[in-house]
Amino acid sequence: MAAGGVSLFARLPICGQRSQVLRPIHRLLSGPGTVAADPRREEQSLGIAETGSEDRTPKKRFSEVQKERREQAQRTVLILCPNKISEKKFLKYLSQHGPINNHFFFESFGLYAVVEFCQKDSVASLQSVTRILSVGTEAAIPFRSRFFNLKLKNPASQTSEQSDIPCSSQSPPSNKKLFELLCNAESVDDQLNTLLKEFQLTEENAKLRYLTCSLIEDIAAAYFPHCEVRPFGSSVNGFGKLGCDLDMLLDLDEIGKSSAHKNSGNFLMEFQVKSAASERIATQKILSVIGECLDHFGPGCVGVQKILNARCPLVRFSHQASGFQCDLTANNRIALKSSELLYIYSALDSRVRALVFSIRCWARAHSLTSSIPGAWVTNFSLTMMVIFFLQRRSPPVLPTLDYLKTLADAEDKCIIEGHNCTFTCDLNRIKPSENTETLELLLKEFFEYFGNFAFNKNSINVRQGREQNKPESSPLHIQNPFETSLNISKNVSQSQLQKFVDLARESAWILHQEDKDHPSPASHQPWGLAALLLPSVTNSVSHAKKKRKKPASERVKNLLESIKSSGTENSTNTSGKRTVSTQA
Numbered sequence: 358m359a360a361g362g363v364s365l366f367a368r369l370p371i372c373g374q375r376s377q378v379l380r381p382i383h384r385l386l387s388g389p390g391t392v393a394a395d396p397r398r399e400e401q402s403l404g405i406a407e408t409g410s411e412d413r414t415p416k417k418r419f420s421e422v423q424k425e426r427r428e429q430a431q432r433t434v435l436i437l438c439p440n441k442i443s444e445k446k447f448l449k450y451l452s453q454h455g456p457i458n459n460h461f462f463f464e465s466f467g468l469y470a471v472v473e474f475c476q477k478d479s480v481a482s483l484q485s486v487t488r489i490l491s492v493g494t495e496a497a498i499p500f501r502s503r504f505f506n507l508k509l510k511n512p513a514s515q516t517s518e519q520s521d522i523p524c525s526s527q528s529p530p531s532n533k534k535l536f537e538l539l540c541n542a543e544s545v546d547d548q549l550n551t552l553l554k555e556f557q558l559t560e561e562n563a564k565l566r567y568l569t570c571s572l573i574e575d576i577a578a579a580y581f582p583h584c585e586v587r588p589f590g591s592s593v594n595g596f597g598k599l600g601c602d603l604d605m606l607l608d609l610d611e612i613g614k615s616s617a618h619k620n621s622g623n624f625l626m627e628f629q630v631k632s633a634a635s636e637r638i639a640t641q642k643i644l645s646v647i648g649e650c651l652d653h654f655g656p657g658c659v660g661v662q663k664i665l666n667a668r669c670p671l672v673r674f675s676h677q678a679s680g681f682q683c684d685l686t687a688n689n690r691i692a693l694k695s696s697e698l699l700y701i702y703s704a705l706d707s708r709v710r711a712l713v714f715s716i717r718c719w720a721r722a723h724s725l726t727s728s729i730p731g732a733w734v735t736n737f738s739l740t741m742m743v744i745f746f747l748q749r750r751s752p753p754v755l756p757t758l759d760y761l762k763t764l765a766d767a768e769d770k771c772i773i774e775g776h777n778c779t780f781t782c783d784l785n786r787i788k789p790s791e792n793t794e795t796l797e798l799l800l801k802e803f804f805e806y807f808g809n810f811a812f813n814k815n816s817i818n819v820r821q822g823r824e825q826n827k828p829e830s831s832p833l834h835i836q837n838p839f840e841t842s843l844n845i846s847k848n849v850s851q852s853q854l855q856k857f858v859d860l861a862r863e864s865a866w867i868l869h870q871e872d873k874d875h876p877s878p879a880s881h882q883p884w885g886l887a888a889l890l891l892p893s894v895t896n897s898v899s900h901a902k903k904k905r906k907k908p909a910s911e912r913v914k915n916l917l918e919s920i921k922s923s924g925t926e927n928s929t930n931t932s933g934k935r936t937v938s939t940q941a
């Protein structure tokens with residue numbers, strides 16, 4: 358294990374902790390993917406427990422968390438406020454409409470407030486006193502949403518009462534801050550837990566994600582009453598980083614279901630409906646009109662793009678107020694089930710999230726992943742690789758999907774489009790792992806394992822938790838856990854895979870070197886995870902081999918100097934080397 362070195366950054370002052378601005382202390386709804394307000398749950402959530410799954414408190418099902426969050430979001434409003442207001446007066450004004458459960462402020466091209474009422478009626482009451490105003494020559498499109506502007510009636514007279522409002526940050530820490538924190542950590546395990554703590558979704562960010570879905574649902578409901586817009590992907594699966602996109606599913610299944618059991622007597626009633634030639638065409642038509650609707654009438658929805666010919670048709674847009682990049686899909690229930698599976702894996706053992714976050718940050722820092730689609734590995738695939746690796750440990754850290762299927766009861770049975778998506782939804786039925794390996798060891802072993810994996814002949818399979826012969830010739834084959842004939846990493850090119858392998862070997866090598874060298878605190882070098890997040894010297898195998906002849910300490914020091922001299926973050930420096938980028 359590396360000694361806790363004092364880096365070049367160590368002399369910089371460390372900023373205070375993120376201010377807790379959600380108040381009053383709310384009822385805890387968070388799943389494993391968010392920072393929880395309860396200190397004991399926070400420990401579990403942050404993966405502070407050293408090894409294994411010591412947590413014995415009952416864990417919520419994915420569906421329970423989704424239901425509670427959704428209901429909470431329906432009682433919540435989003436308000437664009439004047440830059441400086443009196444928080445006390447603001448709350449007093451709003452509480453005319455009913456008691457407020459909690460609220461927080463955040464900044465995003467203006468000061469916004471998220472206010473959760475105790476009752477849904479309060480929202481209707483607030484809407485009933487709200488006007489729609491056309492500005493100048495522009496004509497307002499009348500839409501009574503839950504997204505408001507708050508104006509001061511007499512700004513001049515209220516200036517003296519205005520005060521600075523504490524704002525909740527919706528962004529991850531800067532690279533500089535992250536490096537300070539990592540270099541000041543006590544161990545590699547501590548580094549991984551620190552990274553998780555800094556990057557995971559906060560309670561406020563999770564609320565904002567559910568609220569955004571709920572606001573989009575209001576718009577979609579104008580066409581399809583009783584539809585649901587549900588978040589999926591990393592926003593809810595436990596692996597979301599601050600700044601990640603917001604994947605949404607327009608769920609129309611509830612519409613047809615609602616009155617099925619009330620049919621009685623000799624007759625059956627059915628709605629008259631129009632039909633499309635296929636499910637795909639129906640999905641494209643529905644998303645097309647919702648896309649138009651968001652574009653023309655959706656408050657705060659900008660840059661709407663309809664990407665209807667993709668394998669999974671979607672509408673992409675930015676939600677300006679929350680700052681989220683949103684991908685709205687429909688008829689995509691398998692993706693929701695994948696999110697539930699990942700939620701379970703993320704919650705089973707405190708080490709899983711810490712390892713996934715670090716590997717994702719490592720991959721991003723070395724441009725192995727990108728926010729642009731292409732021939733590179735995706736975060737989803739990387740997560741599957743970590744899960745597979747953890748299933749391969751002895752004893753395993755995580756169970757296989759087939760094992761989770763054996764724990765399922767009748768209620769868990771789930772077949773989607775002919776694919777068996779059954780597994781237990783009750784986390785409390787799954788026995789904790791007996792594996793007690795440290796995060797440091799797991800990180801090192803992950804790089805060793807995939808640095809030497811026979812990608813040319815083997816497939817990664819989390820359903821069975823063992824390597825299998827590749828059924829086709831894609832460079833990287835990761836079996837889709839539910840649609841088992843599909844490869845989730847079909848897009849990855851041989852050169853991108855090679856880059857991944859080279860970097861994995863390089864990173865394993867750096868960690869092994871540190872074991873030997875034991876960098877001293879006086880050596881002023883980044884160490885452990887911090888060293889792994891530095892720009893790669895491995896642009897090709899030959900380049901890497903050449904570099905390996907130099908001692909790690911010297912290489913890392915040179916790299917650090919190059920970062921310092923570039924003076925920029927997340928960019929290309931003058932020598933053409935990449936600087937650290939850990940943002941999603």
Ligand code: GTP
Nearest residue numbers: 590591592601602604692695696736737837845941
């Ligand atoms: P981020 O990079 O943090 O957004 O991770 P993510 O897990 O949200 O990934 P992304 O936004 O790319 O995709 C959202 C969800 O769609 C994933 O969590 C998966 O459930 C699903 N998904 C993404 N890519 C694939 C794929 O190639 N195949 C299948 N079957 N599902 C996918």
Ligand code: MG
Nearest residue numbers: 590591602604
């Ligand atoms: Mg996503």
